[in-house]
Amino acid sequence: MPELPEVEITARLLSAALEGAVVDSARAPGLATMQTFKPPLDALAGATLTGVGRRGKMLLVGFAGGGLVTDEDPEGRATLLLHLMSAGRLQLFEKRATMKDRTARIVIRLTGGADGFDGERELRLKEFGTRQSAWGRLLRRADLEADERLRTLGPEAWPDPPDLSILPPRRTLRGALRDQRVVAGIGRRWADEVLWEARIAPLRRAGDLDDDERAALREAIRVRLDEAIVGYADTLKLPLKDKMPVPERVHGHAGEPCPRCGDTILAVHYESDEMAYCPTCQTGGKPYKDRRFSRLLKD
Ligand SMILES: [Zn+2]
Structure with a gap:
């Protein structure tokens, strides 16, 4: 996508x-x-x-x-x-x-x-x-x-991400980040990538973040989208391939080692969605295993 x-x-x-x-x-x-x-x-x-x-x-x-x-x-x-x-x-x-x-x-x-x-x-x-x-x-x-x-679009996620106190407090972070009316431009892939970058659990409620975590997440959005666009864009030429290569680290990499800590990247599935995360970096070592968690991907 x-x-x-x-x-x-x-x-x-x-x-x-x-x-x-x-x-x-x-x-x-x-x-x-x-x-x-x-x-x-x-x-x-x-x-x-x-x-x-x-x-x-x-x-x-x-x-x-x-x-x-x-x-x-x-x-x-x-x-x-x-x-x-x-x-x-x-x-x-x-x-x-x-x-x-x-x-x-x-x-x-x-x-x-x-x-x-x-x-x-x-x-x-x-x-x-x-x-x-x-x-x-x-x-x-x-x-x-x-x-x-x-x-109805929210503020652009890049180049200058908004202050994330705009995220609706009761939504999961992954759900809120993907909602185009809240922040424009992020979908499944980049939600997974920026939450991993900030070492924050994707299914936490947005309102549970403290100021430092909100700032870290905002910085993660800026850094990862910059990396994917600035400089990288200049290496690509027309005609564009059907599947444009993107610098992913976790999304689509379930089962592979986390590039930061070496633990195995895990995934939660809901319908066609797949949420990837590192349990060591993001969820205090605990995997999301309950079916309850896959339902949260709907948010
Ligand atoms: Zn890790």
Whole structure:
């Protein structure tokens, strides 16, 4: 699942390549993917891509001109807001998607771009699996900030994480950190990583932390997301792989030794979620073994 670092890297690389590219055509083979109809996606034809940004775990692709121009909006500025959900990716291809490509959800054909590419490319929102949960909304600039998906986002987790006294006291730390209305950008992977970094038990109640622990957790968010983005982003190039390499230490590493203390990393499962932690570093040596704990992952 792409979280803040992966989405930030995607935005930077695509923006550097595609700024100034002109849209030839835009369509949505994923019938359920577009959640807005005005302006229609095909109004992007003739528009210039003005940049790719990020808010929380969402991508914002800016456009201006072309079919977006109206009497009320002579500059024709609009943003395609995209949420990749768990299995979506926004990637750039030099080959056209075939009609048979079942992963294509939104296809934007472009010419040119800031990287000097000479020819036609496709910016494609693709999604693995048969479920269509990734979504897009094409919003005029005047309507963007009022969109409830942006309006309800909490403060950005990076580059300057908020004071964590904002975490709802009765929620588990892992649940509160992943709630986009509380802090924007962190999901399962980075919640596990920052709690491990701060040596704090993931299922503690947010209100139980003392000031030092809250400060340590905030610093862990800053340090680990910095590590995953700053410097690292410069080592990656387009085309991005389906599974972007990320510097994980515990999430997805259950059964392996903790890189800090050597104890075995454990995991708690709930439905498709897997929470990884180190018992020595985080839970006073005690594993979460009771079924009660897996239910807490719902929070
Ligand atoms: Zn450890």
